[in-house]
Amino acid sequence: MTQVYNSSKTGIHNYQPSMDHEPPFRETYKTLLHNSSLGESKEENHFMVEECDLPLIDLSQLNVERDKYCIKQIAQATREWGFFQVVNHGVSQEVLKILKNEQMKVFHLPFQKKTEDNFLNLSANSYRWGNSNATSLSQVPWSEALHLSLADISRMDECKSTLRSTIEAFVTVSASLAQSLAEILSQILGIKSTYFQENCPPNTSYLRLNRYPPCPFPYKAFGLMPHTDSSFLTILYQDHVGGLQLMKDGKWFRVKPNPQALVINIGDLFQALSNDVFKSIKHRVVSSEEVERFSVAYFYCPSNNAVIQSCCSTKRLLPAVYRHFSFREYQQQVRKDVEATGDKVGLSRFLL
Numbered sequence: 001m002t003q004v005y006n007s008s009k010t011g012i013h014n015y016q017p018s019m020d021h022e023p024p025f026r027e028t029y030k031t032l033l034h035n036s037s038l039g040e041s042k043e044e045n046h047f048m049v050e051e052c053d054l055p056l057i058d059l060s061q062l063n064v065e066r067d068k069y070c071i072k073q074i075a076q077a078t079r080e081w082g083f084f085q086v087v088n089h090g091v092s093q094e095v096l097k098i099l100k101n102e103q104m105k106v107f108h109l110p111f112q113k114k115t116e117d118n119f120l121n122l123s124a125n126s127y128r129w130g131n132s133n134a135t136s137l138s139q140v141p142w143s144e145a146l147h148l149s150l151a152d153i154s155r156m157d158e159c160k161s162t163l164r165s166t167i168e169a170f171v172t173v174s175a176s177l178a179q180s181l182a183e184i185l186s187q188i189l190g191i192k193s194t195y196f197q198e199n200c201p202p203n204t205s206y207l208r209l210n211r212y213p214p215c216p217f218p219y220k221a222f223g224l225m226p227h228t229d230s231s232f233l234t235i236l237y238q239d240h241v242g243g244l245q246l247m248k249d250g251k252w253f254r255v256k257p258n259p260q261a262l263v264i265n266i267g268d269l270f271q272a273l274s275n276d277v278f279k280s281i282k283h284r285v286v287s288s289e290e291v292e293r294f295s296v297a298y299f300y301c302p303s304n305n306a307v308i309q310s311c312c313s314t315k316r317l318l319p320a321v322y323r324h325f326s327f328r329e330y331q332q333q334v335r336k337d338v339e340a341t342g343d344k345v346g347l348s349r350f351l352l
Ligand SMILES: O=C(O)CCC(=O)C(=O)O
Pocket: 208, 210, 224, 229, 236, 238, 243, 244, 283, 284, 285, 294, 295, 296, 297
């Protein structure tokens, strides 16, 4: 399947993507597509989903002084939603615009090039698409991604210097924003203020560049299946297209895209650390039939050896919900479950 994007849709002029950049979704998942009962009306309609009014927090005062009102808003949004948006976050609109442009260029390289060993001088398996373990179409993400460890970024191909320097600019702000947010939240939990400095040294976090091609079966295949993030928290930049949905009180809601804002969500590790006080919220991406979509996610993660232990249990306030586990152990379990069943099981594997 090939697609030509015109300038009115992408906002980029004089830019011609290669015609052979799409991963072979249709061919690869032919059997799963055939087995899925296309067009059945009893299917949940992913598009008939209410839009939510996600809390929007202005961080301009946070960087100057630890503004109490701002901290209160962050705490409230985390407890009520586990998801919120921030503006005046420190990443300039210019950087975000260039980042999307560079991301578009890299994903529009021929598919064959993206799958080559040593693509952009990155570690093996950095470029990902679909799900080779899927047993049904609902387990196939109709998307492609570059999954980068922060160490990988400094090794990135010199010829992609604009991509690299823009990613670095995004990562620098995201790293400090993630740490500030985590420290604010840790105060509520009574965790010592140096916890994140000690457990999340530079380069242990990850960045993922996502591209969601137009999907011919958006009712059947998600851009990204319902999931929770394995991070402490995630910082997401999404373009103007929309498609991100989150689950609140058992119901799916659409997040209205705001390209000025970054979206923050709590991940599994914060849920475990907080002994379920904060919740890692399920979210998904519904693709468009007509346009491609881009997003960038910064996953704030500790070193592999870091042990996640519920704060409340260490203070003996409440019985611990989860057993201690290292981040390495967590990632290994997630990988094992995905390989065995096509799905992530997540925190419930570590329940006491
Ligand atoms: O693209 C998005 O809006 C969400 C991406 C996401 O959830 C992820 O990469 O984990």
